[in-house]
Amino acid sequence: RDLHNRGGERFIYNLRAEPATPEFELHGKYYYAQLAPGTRMIWFVNLSRQNGFTGPVELKVEGLPEGVTATPVTIPSGLTRAAVILSAKTGAKIDARLVRLYGKAVYSDATGKPRDLVRYAHVTCELQVSGGSQARRPINTQIVGVTNPLDIVEFEATPSKITLRPGEKVEIKVRVKRNKEFTGPIQLAMPFLYGNSIIADQLPPGVTMSSDSKARLTGKTVEGTIVLEAATGDSAPKPLERFPIAVMGRISMSFSISTNYASNPIHLTILGADSKAAR
Structure with a gap:
């Protein structure tokens, strides 16, 4: 069987060797x-x-x-x-x-x-x-x-440029405009989550979404906060300049099906611990 666990008489493969x-x-x-x-x-x-x-x-x-x-x-x-x-x-x-x-x-x-x-x-x-x-x-x-x-008409995040150093935290304010007929919950996140498991992530290693975030918008709530934090020591993120990320918004249809949205791009810059550059 192949890497996708498929096989049979109809699965014929051509093997090619070439210099790496x-x-x-x-x-x-x-x-x-x-x-x-x-x-x-x-x-x-x-x-x-x-x-x-x-x-x-x-x-x-x-x-x-x-x-x-x-x-x-x-x-x-x-x-x-x-x-x-x-x-x-x-x-x-x-x-x-x-x-x-x-x-x-x-x-x-x-x-x-x-x-x-x-x-x-x-x-x-x-x-x-x-x-x-x-x-x-x-x-x-x-x-x-x-x-x-759809259910979300507008989805904006501020500021559009953020800077982090190891050990620091930064807040991203999120505001959505709901369709007037929609009052269901909206879950904000930076990684793609399935339950509590991270399926995919956009943040560089060493940067995570903090538990201090206010990421669930229920009822008629239209504002939330995402808090990003940078690790220190051996886990500290490496310097990075103007890397585009976005806040993700999910509206669940069922346990496994959702409609996904994104905020405007936010450009993330990471400085070294000793950098004195201004934000």
Whole structure:
């Protein structure tokens, strides 16, 4: 059987051997995005570095509907994850397109000549099965759609630029505008959670969401607070400049199904413990 536990007479594979060169793969469990005009959604991307590759990887999404854009993001050296933040303009028309996420990088070959690397993401699709469990299967494309207005009309976070040093905390204020007919709970988070388990994360290692956060908006509540904290010592985060992140908002339809939203991009800068640079 293969890595996806599939096999049989119809599963014929071609084995190819070639010299190892710097390489990378992109992985994720995202496979769709539904965006009402003026709203955003977030995809979590994991980067697998192979054969000594340590360079930055620029993330792109091809084939987006008109009026939908992806916030520019590059996974720098030393990191292996990031968020792709999709935004629909206020005037975006209802539409749906099959899209593909890919990464671009450059490495030097044995002669020192620069070589381009372009790799499409390996994405899995979640299939709901009886009992509330999920099965996952690999897919080649993702779908992005612009829809009619949803439960959240606006989702804003301030400030749009934050700076952390090891041992520090920083607050992000969140305010949502609800559809007038929606009063259900909204769960704010930075990682993608399934219950209490982190399925995917956008924050760099050493930065976490604090338990001091006010992350559940119930009834008619429209304001919350996300508190990020940076570890110290050996667990301290490495310096980073203007790395885009976003607050995630989830509205649960059932235990395992939810509608996901994202705030405006927030650019995170991490300074060394001894840095005296101003915020």
